[in-house]
Amino acid sequence: MSTVKLTVNGKAVSAEVEDRTLLVHLLRDHLNLTGTHVGCDTSQCGACVVHIDGRAVKSCTVLAGQAAGANVTTIEGIAKGDELHPMQAAFRDNHGLQCGYCTPGMIMSAIDIVHRHGGQLDEATVREELEGNICRCTGYHNIVKAVLDAAGRMKVAQAAE
Amino acid sequence: MYETTYHRASSVDEAAALFSKGSEAKFLAGGHTLIPVMKQRLASPSDVIDIGKIKDLIGVQLSGDTLTIKAATTYYDIMTNADVKKAIPAIAHLTSVLGDPAVRARGTIGGSIANNDPAADFPAALVSLGATVKTNKRSISADDFFKGLFTTALEDGEIITEVSFPVPEKAGYAKMRHPASRFALTGVFVTKTKGGDVRVAATGASQSGVMRVSAIEAALKSNWSASAIDGVSVSSSGLLSDIHGSADYRANLVKVMAQRAVQAAG
Numbered sequence: 001m002s003t004v005k006l007t008v009n010g011k012a013v014s015a016e017v018e019d020r021t022l023l024v025h026l027l028r029d030h031l032n033l034t035g036t037h038v039g040c041d042t043s044q045c046g047a048c049v050v051h052i053d054g055r056a057v058k059s060c061t062v063l064a065g066q067a068a069g070a071n072v073t074t075i076e077g078i079a080k081g082d083e084l085h086p087m088q089a090a091f092r093d094n095h096g097l098q099c100g101y102c103t104p105g106m107i108m109s110a111i112d113i114v115h116r117h118g119g120q121l122d123e124a125t126v127r128e129e130l131e132g133n134i135c136r137c138t139g140y141h142n143i144v145k146a147v148l149d150a151a152g153r154m155k156v157a158q159a160a161e
Numbered sequence: 162m163y164e165t166t167y168h169r170a171s172s173v174d175e176a177a178a179l180f181s182k183g184s185e186a187k188f189l190a191g192g193h194t195l196i197p198v199m200k201q202r203l204a205s206p207s208d209v210i211d212i213g214k215i216k217d218l219i220g221v222q223l224s225g226d227t228l229t230i231k232a233a234t235t236y237y238d239i240m241t242n243a244d245v246k247k248a249i250p251a252i253a254h255l256t257s258v259l260g261d262p263a264v265r266a267r268g269t270i271g272g273s274i275a276n277n278d279p280a281a282d283f284p285a286a287l288v289s290l291g292a293t294v295k296t297n298k299r300s301i302s303a304d305d306f307f308k309g310l311f312t313t314a315l316e317d318g319e320i321i322t323e324v325s326f327p328v329p330e331k332a333g334y335a336k337m338r339h340p341a342s343r344f345a346l347t348g349v350f351v352t353k354t355k356g357g358d359v360r361v362a363a364t365g366a367s368q369s370g371v372m373r374v375s376a377i378e379a380a381l382k383s384n385w386s387a388s389a390i391d392g393v394s395v396s397s398s399g400l401l402s403d404i405h406g407s408a409d410y411r412a413n414l415v416k417v418m419a420q421r422a423v424q425a426a427g
Contacts, residue, residue: 157184
């Protein structure tokens with residue numbers, strides 16, 4: 001057992017976990033942040049994507065200890081109070097989800113995509129960049145629309161700040 | 162996953178010392194090979210020693226005709242590095258078709274070559290470019306480093322610190338990706354060195370891991386063009402055969418990927 005200290009969604013947290021604990025289980029089972037999902041558990045589906053120090057990663061393939069001292073952001077940490085993050089709002093407006101299982105991972109990956117590509121995003125890039133996130137409901141079409149829509153909204157939001 | 166003890170090393174020496182204390186220790190950098198293997202209970206290290214945050218093991222340097230990539234540099238950092246793109250753009254391309262964005266944010270060059278998966282991308286680049294692997298103990302040429310399926314020249318407790326690539330005149334990589342795993346069904350890296358030598362290495366094809374393809378090397382040496390490979394026949398003997406592709410299919414892929422790699426190299 002080890003004490004793992006890290007920052008999650010802006011708050012300093014500490015948890016007593018077995019060394020074999022994965023980051024996703026630290027988040028879900030110890031911090032009750034169950035928005036991050038486990039789909040495949042083999043680093044392929046992307047339902048578990050969170051940000052570590054600003055980069056989208058698969059939290060099912062990171063030991064909790066590896067995240068000690070890091071800044072982790074989960075799907076619970078992106079809205080400002082009742083105001084959805086522009087990516088969340090765009091997923092809702094574009095019907096970018098059906099069952100919702102992949103959605104937290106999709107949104108966390110999509111935010112990272114917009115951050116890395118800035119205003120340079122086009123449909124082909126979004127499709128290529130989303131290859132590590134699997135959705136079995138939507139056929140991806142509305143997800144891609146939502147990401148492109150959100151890229152515009154995030155640019156506007158950034159310009160306003 | 163079986164129980165283990167996690168350690169974070171702050172230097173290569175500390176990592177080596179921790180390793181010698183564990184009964185069956187393993188090094189971990191990005192963890193994108195070791196953690197999946199531990200989950201499947203195919204590995205059960207007593208101790209996991211995290212070397213992924215050792216500052217001396219992260220970064221890229223271009224010095225004259227040598228590009229050096231330190232072992233714990235992530236695929237994403239390699240893919241986006243200006244020196245890599247300038248000196249050996251084929252490595253930047255290889256990294257961009259490896260895994261997916263979230264995997265590239267964690268996986269490292271050192272982890273890839275230490276594991277030596279028969280379908281991993283980086284072994285082909287190292288062998289084709291004639292790279293040198295440096296460890297905390299010695300330097301090993303890529304030709305001597307890869308010893309077959311999941312096997313390398315590394316001794317117990319030896320830590321890869323960096324990989325040095327001679328900057329080539331031209332190089333290219335082409336890969337038929339497995340659509341789910343994103344590993345190479347077959348990938349071929351072609352290099353024309355500044356000395357005029359041609360080296361071609363295929364991954365995902367041979368049962369014994371990365372392999373040189375001498376027939377294609379000979380054809381390209383006399384004529385560096387995709388069409389020079391038209392008449393070459395690649396033997397399927399010793400090639401992998403599984404539900405994803407027969408040995409004959411892979412033999413043909415070696416040829417087709419080599420042609421695409423030459424086209425990419427220009």
